[in-house]
Amino acid sequence: MFDDLDAAKDFYGHVLGWTFGETPPDQGGYTQAYADGKAVAAVVPPMPGQEGTSQWCLYLAARDASATAARIRDHGGDLLMDPLQVADYGTMCLARDPGGAVFGVWQAGSHEGFQATGTPGAYCWAEVFTREPEKSDAFFPAVFPYRSKQLEGETDFRLYDLGGRTVLGRMRMTDDFPPEVPPYINVYFAVDDCDAAVARATERGGALRFGPVDSPFGRFAAVGDPQGASFSVIDLGTTSGEMPGTTAVG
Template identity: 70%
Template structure:
């Protein structure tokens, strides 16, 4: 596939798991993934495939840095080092400086001012997802933040997004890149336990939302929300048995009218 435009978040996703074999078994069953061979050259990084197309990766932690598991979404950039400067200049924090992964590309990890961790990917031979919006593949993502004002000031500047309010949902915004909505932003309410940090929720496409939820909970996953019908599809929010949050969505099962959007003026 072609390299994604600057700032596209549908570039790549991976997660660090303390128990990679358990993660492979869980997501293989829930999302229908198969897995390639681990590459010791890049920290036993293991790609996941849906219908033969690369859709994500799982990786063990660096020894001594074990912790909670969470999916990381990567944004396409032309120059990771230059984007890292914009991140710092706008209140973000670099967790890992730009690092080249052989011929595959250059990556960087950062935290936006609202607290959510995300990545940058400057493509080399690895251009990103081999498929999107297909069963088992990435479909959408939302930044869940406890400090939406800081998040809303950050992303439009770093990635040249335009902001829109979706319907009457005051706590939810869309970030547009050009004329296309590419990312959602959700305000975390008191319904979220205080120990849950801001995070990026990655949506994976499934053929049947309810069946995916059943497979997930039978394997020790936790249903956080749903399943629920929306104009965008029937979705549910889950955590796997190692605590990594993600959502599943059946985009063929929709209900209701699409909500109207209202453009949010840029801050002066």
């Protein structure tokens, strides 16, 4: 969601190599983004009253958006937008977990979501950043069919598994985060070269917020775009160190 769609297209086209589809006049400015010809994201203008809050929103898939919305309410979350059918594309709603992180829910119709993940320019990972991890840890596995496991080590980091696959992380926000930064879901886009992607981002007015740093998962960095939206880039092929252990907790 961006106040200036043209500026967003210029920035992400340069940093992630995206191309963009047409913007149908009857779809409120919704513009599909593509990496290597495959749908990987979309840029949209803010909803009325949301101007000045450019940000990324991750949509979690649901078989029944209305039933998921009811579970969100039942487990202490807030609905920011009730389930809304979008033509034949699907049904969406927007919500906030009890710790304050905003996310979307998408019940697919003709539009199923990502056409590619984990390849350069495409989404590959996301983490819930929260100051109240106990609330998120109770909420997400109650609303979605997740099982949780705690990453071993000094960092308070939890993984949410769906079936046999890890699909989402949860990170406790420490005092390193300025108090004015609200809880949020940080999305990661895959790149061929993390350092080169950071250089492209800063050339176009973005801000480096963390990294680049090596990890067992890849070399990554956290970036802010010129309109203030936060995201991360990661080179999944450049890894360092051993994978940390985990402990099942739910």
